[in-house]
Amino acid sequence: MTKYIFDFDDVLFFNTAQFKPHMYKCFEESGLPYDVVKKYYDRERAKGFVLENLVKAVLHGEHVESITALALTEKILGACKLFLNHELIKRIKKLGPDKCYLVTHGVKAYQVEKIKRTGIGPLFAQISIVQDTKKWSVEHLCEQFTDDHIIFVDDKEKRFADLDFKEYPNLTTILYLGPETIPEIFEQGT
Numbered sequence: 001m002t003k004y005i006f007d008f009d010d011v012l013f014f015n016t017a018q019f020k021p022h023m024y025k026c027f028e029e030s031g032l033p034y035d036v037v038k039k040y041y042d043r044e045r046a047k048g049f050v051l052e053n054l055v056k057a058v059l060h061g062e063h064v065e066s067i068t069a070l071a072l073t074e075k076i077l078g079a080c081k082l083f084l085n086h087e088l089i090k091r092i093k094k095l096g097p098d099k100c101y102l103v104t105h106g107v108k109a110y111q112v113e114k115i116k117r118t119g120i121g122p123l124f125a126q127i128s129i130v131q132d133t134k135k136w137s138v139e140h141l142c143e144q145f146t147d148d149h150i151i152f153v154d155d156k157e158k159r160f161a162d163l164d165f166k167e168y169p170n171l172t173t174i175l176y177l178g179p180e181t182i183p184e185i186f187e188q189g190t
């Protein structure tokens with residue numbers, strides 16, 4: 001049988017292409033243009049990105065009182081469901097939760113929040129949130145299911161760099177480049 005490990009940001013969830021532009025649009029609607037917010041964003045990103053922290057930093061730093069941090073955070077996160085990769089999710093639903101795993105990178109509470117908002121949690125047997133490498137989570141699944149073929153899908157090549165393919169010959173990686181990658185993911189499945 002084949003088991004699948006999916007990355008969240010920019011694979012299951014259109015973080016860069018859709019969620020981030022939406023976030024900047026929400027700031028702009030409160031009178032905070034991209035160039036201003038981007039400076040705070042870069043700073044927060046270096047610390048480990050959490051949306052709520054960014055919103056608080058911008059509102060405080062720019063002396064904005066027309067909207068609360070809670071309301072603006074909610075406005076941004078409340079739209080998470082709109083940015084799902086529906087084409088991919090449709091295929092995952094067909095496979096069933098016993099075959100699908102989610103391994104994501106980022107600040108734990110924030111990733112949990114985003115995943116919860118999208119409602120896709122129940123589609124996965126297990127969700128792991130890592131702070132650095134995905135190696136241990138991925139290899140642990142390879143070890144746990146030695147008789148299965150494990151396909152690990154991520155949009156970042158660097159997530160594959162430290163994987164031990166000799167130790168885990170049942171592991172295949174697929175670099176997610178966009179919807180054109182979807183057929184490739186599932187054609188190898190059994």
Ligand SMILES: [Mg+2]
Binds near residue numbers: 008009156
């Ligand atoms: Mg990603």
